[in-house]
Amino acid sequence: MTATVPNSIGAAQAGSPPKDRGGAARVVAGGLDLGQTASAAGLEAIVGGIDPRLLAAQAAPAAPGSMSIQNVSCYYGAHLAVADVALEIPGRAVTAFIGPSGCGKSTLLRAINRMHEVIPGARATGSIKLDGVDLYERGIDPVSVRSKVGMVFQKPNPFPAMSIKDNVLAGLIIRGARPRGSAADELVERCLNRAHLWEEVKDRLKKSGDSLSGGQQQRLCIARAIAVQPDVVLMDEPCSALDPISTLAIEELMRDLARDYTVVVVTHNMAQANRISDITAFFSLASAGQPGRLVESGLTADIFSAPKVAATRDYIDGRFG
Amino acid sequence: MKGAAIAVALVLVGVLVFLAVNGSPAFTAGEGELPAHAKNFLALAAPLAFGSLWVAVIALALAALPAVGVALAATIYAPAPRFGRFLGAVLDLLAAVPSVVFGLWGLMVLAPVMVPLYEWLHAHAGWLPFFSGEPSVTGRTVLTAGMVVAVMILPIMAAMCRESFALTPPALIEAAYALGATRWEMTRAAVLPVARSGIVAGGMLGLGRALGETMAVAMVLSATPDLISLNVISSENPSTIAAFIASTFPESTGSAVSALIGLGLVLFAISLVVSIAGRRIAKKGAAR
Numbered sequence: 290m291t292a293t294v295p296n297s298i299g300a301a302q303a304g305s306p307p308k309d310r311g312g313a314a315r316v317v318a319g320g321l322d323l324g325q326t327a328s329a330a331g332l333e334a335i336v337g338g339i340d341p342r343l344l345a346a347q348a349a350p351a352a353p354g355s356m357s358i359q360n361v362s363c364y365y366g367a368h369l370a371v372a373d374v375a376l377e378i379p380g381r382a383v384t385a386f387i388g389p390s391g392c393g394k395s396t397l398l399r400a401i402n403r404m405h406e407v408i409p410g411a412r413a414t415g416s417i418k419l420d421g422v423d424l425y426e427r428g429i430d431p432v433s434v435r436s437k438v439g440m441v442f443q444k445p446n447p448f449p450a451m452s453i454k455d456n457v458l459a460g461l462i463i464r465g466a467r468p469r470g471s472a473a474d475e476l477v478e479r480c481l482n483r484a485h486l487w488e489e490v491k492d493r494l495k496k497s498g499d500s501l502s503g504g505q506q507q508r509l510c511i512a513r514a515i516a517v518q519p520d521v522v523l524m525d526e527p528c529s530a531l532d533p534i535s536t537l538a539i540e541e542l543m544r545d546l547a548r549d550y551t552v553v554v555v556t557h558n559m560a561q562a563n564r565i566s567d568i569t570a571f572f573s574l575a576s577a578g579q580p581g582r583l584v585e586s587g588l589t590a591d592i593f594s595a596p597k598v599a600a601t602r603d604y605i606d607g608r609f610g
Numbered sequence: 611m612k613g614a615a616i617a618v619a620l621v622l623v624g625v626l627v628f629l630a631v632n633g634s635p636a637f638t639a640g641e642g643e644l645p646a647h648a649k650n651f652l653a654l655a656a657p658l659a660f661g662s663l664w665v666a667v668i669a670l671a672l673a674a675l676p677a678v679g680v681a682l683a684a685t686i687y688a689p690a691p692r693f694g695r696f697l698g699a700v701l702d703l704l705a706a707v708p709s710v711v712f713g714l715w716g717l718m719v720l721a722p723v724m725v726p727l728y729e730w731l732h733a734h735a736g737w738l739p740f741f742s743g744e745p746s747v748t749g750r751t752v753l754t755a756g757m758v759v760a761v762m763i764l765p766i767m768a769a770m771c772r773e774s775f776a777l778t779p780p781a782l783i784e785a786a787y788a789l790g791a792t793r794w795e796m797t798r799a800a801v802l803p804v805a806r807s808g809i810v811a812g813g814m815l816g817l818g819r820a821l822g823e824t825m826a827v828a829m830v831l832s833a834t835p836d837l838i839s840l841n842v843i844s845s846e847n848p849s850t851i852a853a854f855i856a857s858t859f860p861e862s863t864g865s866a867v868s869a870l871i872g873l874g875l876v877l878f879a880i881s882l883v884v885s886i887a888g889r890r891i892a893k894k895g896a897a898r
Contacts, residue, residue, distance in 0.1 A: 402788065404784065404787060404788060407783075407784070407787050409690065409691070432790050432791070432792050433790065435787060435788055435789070435790040435791075436789070436790030439788060439789070440784075440788035442781060442784060442785070442788075444781055446779070446781035446782055446784065446785040447785075448782060448785065448786075448799065448800070448803070449782075449803075449804070450803035450804070459785075459786075459789060459799065460789035460790060462799070463786060463789055463790075463791045463795045463796075463798070463799045464790070464791065464792075464795055465795075510785070513785075513789065514788070514789070517789055517790060
């Protein structure tokens with residue numbers, strides 16, 4: 290494996306908000322040279338972990354941007370919120386996390402790009418690999434993880450003081466790499482097009498992002514997330530604050546995004562999970578206060594038609610609690 | 611509620627009437643009737659108004675960055691909530707120190723310590739109008755007074771900043787982090803733009819306080835009341851309205867007293883303008 294071996298003094302410690310971007314080891318998963326052995330290992334992981342029919346569904350067996358979650362537990366202080374999750378997330382596909390409130394699906398999602406640890410006292414253990422690189426390895430800077438694994442939140446959160454255009458470029462502006470002139474225009478158009486928003490906003494790019502509708506704002510946030518060229522886009526109930534029409538637009542967009550990005554979405558909407566996802570992971574908890582656990586995961590078609598665990602069936606049929 | 615509001619308004623009007631009625635004889639007074647050998651009221655008031663603004667602006671300039679820094683340390687950069695509370699308590703204590711104590715400290719501790727710095731500034735940056743001319747040997751200069759006042763207005767400014775930083779929508783903090791921002795980059799993208807009006811309002815409040823600061827300035831500054839000078843390290847310094855009133859009042863009678871009251875009216879007007887401007891800016895920011 291040619292993964293970067295962290296050796297710099299400036300490497301950020303896990304469990305703290307990012308301090309500095311200088312010197313810390315970067316995740317280079319996207320551009321990583323996956324040798325033969327690595328590909329074979331990835332293939333094995335998928336064949337071993339997931340229904341082989343997935344192989345047919347995927348263009349390439351080890352599509353770039355695939356993730357492997359192993360033994361992951363998430364804590365808030367001493368409270369164990371998610372216990373011991375193991376899950377393979379195929380690249381360039383949509384994976385849906387479903388389950389009742391408090392089952393830890395959002396917490397796990399936030400652990401994937403290390404947003405979890407921004408909350409004081411929050412931490413995660415275990416390993417989450419992106420294309421074979423462990424994002425939780427010592428010396429991996431959470432800042433670089435987040436530029437490879439983007440996130441879209443429940444409530445659209447464009448920067449109110451920025452124009453629509455600057456919102457798209459925000460990830461670059463923030464780190465002092467604002468593109469100028471035609472390079473900026475091209476990037477903005479490409480990302481807004483990719484987010485199915487270009488036609489609606491192309492005449493008012495200078496306006497504030499606040500002037501858009503909720504659904505448009507959410508698509509602006511998606512454009513902003515993909516402008517920094519992540520491998521993975523995490524979405525935390527991206528439609529729960531939106532009306533049905535806007536929801537449909539986002540769902541369509543998620544399917545489309547999965548051609549170029551690995552999409553992981555947390556949703557409370559069963560029908561949505563069924564419509565848009567390739568893989569579904571069902572989380573649950575024994576009772577309030579107990580840690581959430583992964584109950585079962587697999588091809589969405591199987592989870593919805595023939596779940597192996599009774600709890601999954603009850604939840605999907607609406608007989609839960 | 612309503613009664614209290616009316617009472618406050620009445621007190622304000624009462625003060626204004628008192629200042630206007632008792633100060634008005636001074637507006638027309640001629641040479642010999644005014645303190646500091648002034649020819650007329652304007653000649654008396656202008657240098658002092660300049661001095662007040664000059665010391666206040668210096669104090670504001672010195673306190674602004676530390677105030678923002680301390681507020682950031684207490685909120686965004688606090689390693690634990692307890693640290694933020696501790697810093698807040700320290701600032702509250704600082705705000706509770708009496709003005710006279712700051713004056714004594716400025717006079718006896720800070721002023722002598724600053725003398726070598728002033729000599730250095732004169733030697734290396736003497737081409738700037740602020741540092742030209744012979745530096746003071748006692749250190750009791752406009753800059754020293756500005757420093758003392760800066761320490762005094764730091765708590766209120768930091769508190770205002772802290773309040774507005776704490777109000778940053780968590781969604782924006784998350785948005786910035788999720789784009790791969792470091793903590794400082796997040797602060798610049800999410801915290802500071804939203805808090806801008808709060809920072810400005812804090813600055814205006816600090817400026818208002820600095821304008822009215824009396825004892826510390828009167829004690830520290832070795833003043834020449836009829837002087838207008840940008841030099842901040844000289845032994846010849848403009849005085850401020852508040853300090854001038856405090857130091858001149860005990861030996862004043864008749865028309866000199868009304869001149870001092872007239873000066874009070876001038877200071878009142880300046881403070882009013884500053885606080886109205888601050889309110890405007892804060893409101894404008896909040897409406898956005």
